[in-house]
Amino acid sequence: MIVIDLLLMLIVAYAVGxxxxxxxxxxxxxxxxxxxxxxxxxxxxxxKFFFKEDSISHGWMFYLGPxxxxxxxxxxxxxxxxxxxxxxxxxxxxxxxxxxVLYLMVLGPLGNALGVGTGGSPFGxxxxxxxxxxxxxxxxxxxxxxxxxxxLSGSADIAAIASGQTTFNAFSYPLLFIAALISFIxxxxxxxxxxxxxxxxxxxxxxxxxxxxxxxxxxSQSAIFTFAKLVLMVHLFLGGASGFLELLLKTFVLFILxxxxxxxxxxFKTPQAVxxxxxxxxxxxxxxxxxxxxx
Amino acid sequence: MEHNGFIQEQKxxxxxxxxxxxxxxxxxxxxxxxxxxxxxxLAYGTGCGAIEMPPTFTSRYDAERLGxxxxxxxxxxxxxxxxxxxxYKTLRRIIRTYEQMSNPKxxxxxxxxxxxxxxxxx
Numbered sequence: 001m002i003v004i005d006l007l008l009m010l011i012v013a014y015a016v017g018x019x020x021x022x023x024x025x026x027x028x029x030x031x032x033x034x035x036x037x038x039x040x041x042x043x044x045x046x047x048k049f050f051f052k053e054d055s056i057s058h059g060w061m062f063y064l065g066p067x068x069x070x071x072x073x074x075x076x077x078x079x080x081x082x083x084x085x086x087x088x089x090x091x092x093x094x095x096x097x098x099x100x101v102l103y104l105m106v107l108g109p110l111g112n113a114l115g116v117g118t119g120g121s122p123f124g125x126x127x128x129x130x131x132x133x134x135x136x137x138x139x140x141x142x143x144x145x146x147x148x149x150x151x152l153s154g155s156a157d158i159a160a161i162a163s164g165q166t167t168f169n170a171f172s173y174p175l176l177f178i179a180a181l182i183s184f185i186x187x188x189x190x191x192x193x194x195x196x197x198x199x200x201x202x203x204x205x206x207x208x209x210x211x212x213x214x215x216x217x218x219x220s221q222s223a224i225f226t227f228a229k230l231v232l233m234v235h236l237f238l239g240g241a242s243g244f245l246e247l248l249l250k251t252f253v254l255f256i257l258x259x260x261x262x263x264x265x266x267x268f269k270t271p272q273a274v275x276x277x278x279x280x281x282x283x284x285x286x287x288x289x290x291x292x293x294x295x
Numbered sequence: 296m297e298h299n300g301f302i303q304e305q306k307x308x309x310x311x312x313x314x315x316x317x318x319x320x321x322x323x324x325x326x327x328x329x330x331x332x333x334x335x336x337l338a339y340g341t342g343c344g345a346i347e348m349p350p351t352f353t354s355r356y357d358a359e360r361l362g363x364x365x366x367x368x369x370x371x372x373x374x375x376x377x378x379x380x381x382x383y384k385t386l387r388r389i390i391r392t393y394e395q396m397s398n399p400k401x402x403x404x405x406x407x408x409x410x411x412x413x414x415x416x417x
Contacts, residue, residue, distance in 0.1 A: 025359070034357040041333065041362055048333045051326045053398040056370065123368075211370035211397045 002092075006078055009091050010224070013077050016248070017223025018042040020230075023252075024259050031263050046219040055212025058119050065115015066210065066217040072108025073225035076101060080232050082247060084162035084240030097156040101232065102146065108225065109135060112206060112218075119209035127205020130270045131196035134186060137274040138193065141281035142183035145176040148289040149236055158232070162240025170237040175288025177237050181257075182281040186273070187229055188255075189222075190262030193273050230254055330373070330399065333362045337372035339392065342379015344406035369395040378405040380415050 022039040029036030057063055079096045082089035113132060116124040149169060153161045170177040186193030196205045207218055230251040234241060238254065241247035268276065336358075338348045352358045352365060366372035369392045377389060393402060407413035 029357070029359065032354050034354040035360050036357075037359050037362055044329055044333045044362065045335075045364075048329045051329055055397060056395075207371070208368045209370060215371060 005089060006091055009077060009082065009089055010074065012082075012089075013224045013227040014220065016251075017225075017227040018046070020226065020252070020255050021223060024255070027256070027259065028263050042219070042223070046216045046223075049211075049216035049219070050213055052212035055210075055214055057214075058209070061118040062115050062209075063214075065112045065118075066214045066221070068111025068115065069108040070217055070221040070224075072104055072106075072111060073221040073228065075107070076104045077224055077228040079104065080228055080235070081159050082231060082244075083242055084159050084235065085242065090159070093158060098146065098150060098158055098161070099156060101158070102143065105229075106135065106139070108221070116206045116209065121209040123208040124206055127196050127208065131206060133270055134193060134196060134273055134277075137277035138183045138186045140278060141179040141285040142187070144282065144285035144289060145180035145183075146236060148176050148285070148292060149173070152292055158235050159240070162235035165239045168237065168239045173288055173292050175284050175291060179281040179285035179288060180233070180237065182284075183277070184229070184233055185258050185261050186277070188226065188258050188262075190258055192261075192265040192268045193277070194262070195267055195270055195273065226255075227251070333364075334374055335364055335366035335372045337366045337369050337375045337392070337396070339375050339377055339389065340379070341377050341381060341385055341389070342408055344378030344408060347405065348376065348378060369393070370397065372396055373399070374401045374403055376403045376405050377409050380408040380412065 019039060019042075021042040022037070025041065026036035026039065078091040079093055079101045081091060081093040109131060113128040116128050149161060150156050152173070153164050155161055155164065165172075189197060197207065207215065210218060231247065233254055234247065234250045238250050241250060338345070338352070340348060350356060352363075358364075369375065373396075375389075375393060375396065381389065393400070404410055408415060
């Protein structure tokens with residue numbers, strides 16, 4: 001039974017992640033006074049790459065890069081329950097709590113960095129050094145906020161944190177939410193923190209040497225991972241969800257908020273981004289933590 | 296058989312395209328459907344024709360509504376557009392870029408400069 005549960009979670013994350021990307025392209029297009037592609041365009045893009053006749057590989061570690069990244073994304077998804085109570089779509093969350101999820105979230109990019117390094121492309125190496133530097137800075141406010149939420153809720157179980165909120169944590173602890181949201185914008189790959197994958201700067205950075213099935217795998221894991229991160233934020237700060245409609249609505253609202261930031265702001269350079277992330281959101285998170293624990 | 300000149304000769308060269316049954320089963324139909332809906336273009340702006348490409352891809356004559364996107368690297372591209380005159384230096388680099396792309400790939404020549412020299416013919 002748990003296998004069917006996991007498979008359904010995977011299918012839902014895959015479908016909803018790609019649909020959200022399709023909606024993102026449409027909404028960004030409307031910001032720019034044009035119509036966008038059809039909503040299912042991201043599915044078609046990634047499946048077309050599976051149909052490429054050859055994929056250039058640079059050895060076994062290069063092959064393993066996207067595989068490790070997909071593994072990290074899927075395992076993160078499996079440990080996050082979709083609903084705040086009940087047994088359906090709970091995946092493996094009974095066997096691992098928020099600590100495991102936070103650990104698995106960085107497994108993917110680190111594994112991919114190893115794979116990109118063997119590719120030999122200088123743009124790939126630039127992209128991953130920038131990406132890991134940004135990750136280091138981004139984790140700081142996010143972890144302070146999440147650990148604060150954990151200690152204030154008295155539990156490390158995601159479903160317990162989600163169902164234990166009388167009012168949303170975003171409104172009870174607004175400073176923690178703002179700090180986590182700023183970090184979350186970077187985690188979703190949006191401006192102003194999206195320099196590692198920028199197409200005009202580093203020729204898509206880490207993805208620059210991947211073609212064919214590797215690129216298809218990278219795009220698919222991006223969709224799955226996006227949905228997993230959105231669900232995690234909904235459970236931690238927006239009160240969780242008790243049904244599919246509520247889950248989709250809350251993740252969609254959060255997604256629109258994040259990509260609106262991305263559509264408006266320009267891109268920070270890596271030192272600027274690290275400087276900003278270490279000072280401003282970390283300060284907000286620490287202030288929020290002190291405020292919440294002293295009162 | 297009567298000889299109608301150029302048109303007849305062209306017909307014998309083209310053959311009968313509809314009788315080509317090597318790509319007609321359902322998997323090929325599916326692959327072709329996906330490939331035609333999503334085209335990643337490497338806009339290799341070689342020369343003067345490069346100025347024609349940004350208007351096609353941006354807001355007025357939006358190419359993204361047809362699934363056409365700009366690719367960042369040749370590894371990710373299906374189509375490379377060569378849009379101007381090629382000197383020997385440029386030609387060497389175009390060949391290297393074309394070899395980096397993965398099959399199935401297409402090369403599109405944009406403008407008269409690419410085809411036969413255009414206004415630089417003499």
